[in-house]
Amino acid sequence: MTDPLLETTKFDPAGESTDTSEKVKPRQRYKLKDDTGFDEVPKKYRRFYRRWNGKGDSLAPNEVICPVCKVVIRSARDLRPGDRVYCMPCFSRLTVIRGESGLLEARVEY
Numbered sequence: 257m258t259d260p261l262l263e264t265t266k267f268d269p270a271g272e273s274t275d276t277s278e279k280v281k282p283r284q285r286y287k288l289k290d291d292t293g294f295d296e297v298p299k300k301y302r303r304f305y306r307r308w309n310g311k312g313d314s315l316a317p318n319e320v321i322c323p324v325c326k327v328v329i330r331s332a333r334d335l336r337p338g339d340r341v342y343c344m345p346c347f348s349r350l351t352v353i354r355g356e357s358g359l360l361e362a363r364v365e366y
């Protein structure tokens with residue numbers, strides 16, 4: 257396969273996996289569509305971000321909302337509390353936490 261996007265396959269907003277010392281089930285991998293139409297980041301990173309569609313939209317296990325710019329950050333694997341993700345559109349470094357509702361949320365790191 258000669259996918260021009262191949263060189264970016266190592267990129268993931270969630271960075272390196274921290275699973276090595278954890279006895280947890282392997283993470284589920286997600287195949288991200290090449291382009292979500294999100295045009296606020298360079299084309300090759302678009303599949304890692306998408307706009308939140310508001311009411312009726314829902315987050316997949318590999319997605320979390322940036323609390324700063326409300327953009328949905330998408331990882332190639334399911335996200336878990338403690339994961340660090342990077343929001344490229346607003347340059348925020350975030351930590352994934354378990355919110356009061358039981359859903360995953362992102363908290364800004366200062």
Ligand SMILES: [Zn+2]
Nearest residue numbers: 322325343346
């Ligand atoms: Zn953001």
